[in-house]
Amino acid sequence: MSAIKTICGWGVNDVDYPVQIKKDLPKVHGKRKREIVWTCPYYLDWKAMINRCFNANFHKRSPSYVGCTVSEEWKYLSNFIKWVDSQPNRDWQNCTLDKDFLVEGNRHYSPETCAYITQKLNKFPTDGKGSGSKLLTGVDFCSRMKTAPFVASCCNPFINKREHLGYFTTELEAHKAWQAKKHELACIYAELQPDIRVANKLRNMYSLDKDLTKYFIDNFVEEF
Numbered sequence: 001m002s003a004i005k006t007i008c009g010w011g012v013n014d015v016d017y018p019v020q021i022k023k024d025l026p027k028v029h030g031k032r033k034r035e036i037v038w039t040c041p042y043y044l045d046w047k048a049m050i051n052r053c054f055n056a057n058f059h060k061r062s063p064s065y066v067g068c069t070v071s072e073e074w075k076y077l078s079n080f081i082k083w084v085d086s087q088p089n090r091d092w093q094n095c096t097l098d099k100d101f102l103v104e105g106n107r108h109y110s111p112e113t114c115a116y117i118t119q120k121l122n123k124f125p126t127d128g129k130g131s132g133s134k135l136l137t138g139v140d141f142c143s144r145m146k147t148a149p150f151v152a153s154c155c156n157p158f159i160n161k162r163e164h165l166g167y168f169t170t171e172l173e174a175h176k177a178w179q180a181k182k183h184e185l186a187c188i189y190a191e192l193q194p195d196i197r198v199a200n201k202l203r204n205m206y207s208l209d210k211d212l213t214k215y216f217i218d219n220f221v222e223e224f
Helices: 041-054 054-063 077-086 119-123 170-192 198-207
Strands: 020-024 034-039 096-098 114-116 140-142 150-156 161-168
Touching: 034 041, 041 054, 041 077, 041 096, 114 198, 119 150, 140 170, 150 170, 161 170, 170 198
Parallel strands: none
Antiparallel strands: 020 034, 096 114, 140 150, 150 161
16 A cells, blocks of 8 residues: 555545655765655546645645545546546646536636646637736727727637737627637537547537626737
């Protein structure tokens, strides 16, 4: 059994193999040191999840995680491993365990609410505007364009740049152009997803019948 039994006094490491392998280093001043040469990737994700929810020192650095919780089922590392192995995303080691992509605003880690997605996809729902802008998402104002001063643009993750979508007479028209492009990109992204839950979320996220005007993000600049 692993020498490490619990994480944050809550998570139980119940697997029957060592989650870390260390090697001895040459003695320095008569003292022998060891370095970690391998850590179980399941354990890394499980431990990080529990630290985000239960580690007071982590909360001092990242207070947004205060109040986040983990399902009782995932208290045990073995159960977390079974869930990971059951996921359709076989490239999970190059992805992020995400708690709020499927369920907006979710603060609970569980088999039902979590999915492995890439960091790039994790950023996709956000779309930037200049600092201090009060315009709707995807919209900027160009005073030079007297008759159509509202500019629509959208970050395209497939070419890693922001696309110009045109000039519009009203802010809402420009925002709707942004929404249409975002929906198009989301549907393309959906076709690439091994997890049907993620794919369905993407297809619905920016559907044209949705009113997204209340979701605009203020003071945010998107990065790739």
